[in-house]
Each structure stands twice: as structure tokens, then as C-alpha cells.
Amino acid sequence: MKKSSQKYKFAAVAVDVVVFSIDNGELKVLLIEMKKKPYMGFWAVPGGLIKSDESLEQAAKRQLSAKAGLKNVYLEQLYTFGEVNRDPFGRVVSTAYFALIPSTGIKPKTSREYGDIRWFGVKNLPRLAYDHKNVISYALERLGAKIGYTNIVYGLLPREFTLSDLQKVYEIILSKKLDKRNFRKKVLSINLVKPASAKRGGAHRPARLYKFVKNRYHVVEIL
Amino acid sequence: MKKSSQKYKFAAVAVDVVVFSIDNGELKVLLIEMKKKPYMGFWAVPGGLIKSDESLEQAAKRQLSAKAGLKNVYLEQLYTFGEVNRDPFGRVVSTAYFALIPSTGIKPKTSREYGDIRWFGVKNLPRLAYDHKNVISYALERLGAKIGYTNIVYGLLPREFTLSDLQKVYEIILSKKLDKRNFRKKVLSINLVKPASAKRGGAHRPARLYKFVKNRYHVVEIL
């Protein structure tokens, strides 16, 4: 069809990483501003071609550490987009991942190769390059579904947190309010979190701090 | 690392299709016997490289029609396997799909390029090539999870079927018996199936025939 898609015996393989974090009461995505032509001024999810000696997952981790300076985050394969004409540069098959990082320690790395790199609220996205609008909405869908039956929110919270913090994360992702008593009853009944040492003071009554029992993916019925 | 993995600027992209069907009270997978060297005599899921002008999904459908003579089946992307050394022939990134086909009309196509092509019960698999043991168990896991909250079993049944047929499909996939009354109550309460015209006679009391309300993927809580 297109000239460029005939050019390679094999398609190019890339990864795209949808990085989510919660900040200022909002769910945000990390985006990079494009400098090159057909998408100049558009924004894209961090990504790039894989190297011949790295696995897909290694490539995704490399993107995370190169573009956002992040290691040890929750990372899950999302979907592989393989339409013929999705990339104007040629035939690129791209595997999307999504990553969750805690609100603390959000340090995007700017580089000369790309324009700006910034966080955007998911309800307020800029013009997106490629099929990245689809990629992000697919990631949002998956995230919303998976917080209901796995412990992946551990990726969005700091090591210690209050039950109110945890509840807020759920409310933000699901875009709806939850009942405080029912939420706490449920969470405390399923061995998801355990009390941490101290309490956190604020301007008001200090709250008990908790941490996750396991900081590794597992399946639990939560909602 | 390996010589062959350095040879291409881009990895090769392939698809593998795990084809499930139910036959003779068993869940079966379609496998092809390998003729070429390192895996001679081993069996593999149907698959192959994509062409430069077809999407991943088109490639998967092409495999289905070439290897099994099948069209219009339920097909879902499963996972993309991107380890560096998963294929001894070189760097191949492979997207696995899984397909569901009704027990009727199982007509595997033999070809000169491959050895035998046959159905195997999933509890009784032969020696498998590549990482196809993983691929199949991943597909089984997904299938078992998804029949609980979607209508995908429509892909495994003929156009008309009895409620007992439907229940058997669930029992086979989940490897456990279900209560007949509870199963029927649930199924009939969720607008999944509707009565079809006739009844089916057998050696015994004839059963009411049903068909699916929608023959297209959708989400419904079933179990």
C-alpha cells in the first residue's frame, strides 16, 4: 500500500508506555511533545523502537527510565497495535504498556530530542499523535477494571498512606464517591493492607498509616 | 547476543493463534506438527510472519483460514511475546490470539508445508515447540476468566443449542460441575439467550432450543 510499508521485510517493533500517576486529586498521564513533522506540536505517550537484544518489557522499562527517570514501577502489557497505517513513518507494530507511579517523585526528564514533557489530567488531554488517543483510553479502561479485582493501586501510592488516601485513589479513578465505612470495612477484611508504625499529623486529627501487605501484583476482590 | 538477532534492523513480527473448540466433551486445541529441525516432531499452534500490508488481526485471520479453513470466528488478542531468544530462527516478536470455534465444522487443512494437523485435548498436550506451552496456558487462563463475565461462549456453540449444551461448555472449561437449576435461573435472567423455534428430539425428552441474543462480544455478568 504505502511505499514505506513495503520497504522492510519485517515491520519495526516499538513500545509505548502510558504512565499514570495521581497528583493534586487528578489522574494524570505523562506526555511528550513531538518535534518532527507530521505531528509537530502534538503530544505522544513515551515510546520508541526496541533494540535487537532487549525484550519488549525491557524496552518499556528503558523508556520509563529514559523519559521519566523511573525504576521499579508497576508495569503491565496492555495491547499490541498492528494496523498497517498507524504510523506515517512506515510499518510499525507497537506494543503498549501501562505503568503506575506514586504521586511523589514525579520527575520527567526533558531531553534535546523531544520538546516538552509534562503531565496532563486524563480529562484534559491535548492533541495526541498517532493512535495514542485510543491507546490512552484503552489503558484507562483497563486500569478502571483492574483496580476492582487486583491490588495494583499499590503502584500509585507511597509506601505509607492513610485509608482516606487509598479511598481517594479509587474515587478518582472510578470518578465516583464511595462510602467511607463500607470502603474501610472491605479493605480491612481482605488482607490488602496492614497498619504501619506511626500516625500522620495534619492540621487535624492524625490518621493511622497503612502499607500494602504485598507490593507485587496479585488478585483480590476489592470492589 | 545471538548472531541471528543482530541480523535485522527490525525484529520479525509473527502471529500465533490458539484455536479452541469443544468436541466429545473435551476442550481441544488445534496443533500443527513441525517438520523443520530444532523442533521436528514437536507441535505448535498455527502461526506465521505477518505480511507488510496486513494488520496483526488480518494475519491471524489468514492463519485461521489457511490452516483450518475457518472464517467468522471469535478472535481476541491475547498477549505479545517479546523475549529475545524465544525463537531459534532469529528475533521474532509474536502476538498471540485466541479463537473459539463451534464443535461442528472442524475441518483442519493439511498442507505439504507442515506435517500433521490435529486436535488435542488441553489436558493431554503433546511436546510443544517454542514457548507455546506458555501461550496455551495463558489462553486457557483468559478463556476461563472471560466466560464468567462476557458472552464469548457463543463462539463455541452452534447457532442453536440447549441449555444443557451451554452448561456443559461451562463445566468443561471450568472443570467443575454446576448446579442445573441455578445455572438456568442465572442464564435466563440476563438476556443472554432467547428461545429458538423448535425443540430437539433425542432418545429422551426433547429439549427446548435457544440461540444467543447477540452473536457479538459483549460484557455480561454470568457466573
Place this chain on the structure above:
DNA sequence: TCAAAAGTGTTCATGATACACCCATGT
């Protein structure tokens, strides 16, 4: 008349939902 699968309701246990007040702290 017998064998084999079809069909049908009720009870009980469990989990989900709805709901309102007092507490501890900093200012």
C-alpha cells in the same frame, strides 16, 4: 415399563448497601 435427560422453586447464608454521629487535633 424403563432408562435418560429435561424441567422446575424454595430456603438459607452471605455479602453489599445505606446511613449519622463522636473524636482528636491545630489554630
Place this chain on the structure above:
DNA sequence: ACATGGGTGTATCATGAACACTTTTGA
């Protein structure tokens, strides 16, 4: 003393689980 978020229990409702007998047909 007041404003702010932290923390707690009960009653009701809906859903899932367990369970056994009668019916229809062909042989």
C-alpha cells in the same frame, strides 16, 4: 471554641448456594 478530616456499627436488601422430584420421550 471551632473547623477539619478521622474513625466507627447496625439494619436492610439482594444475590449466590444448596437441594429433589416430576415430566417427557424412545426403546
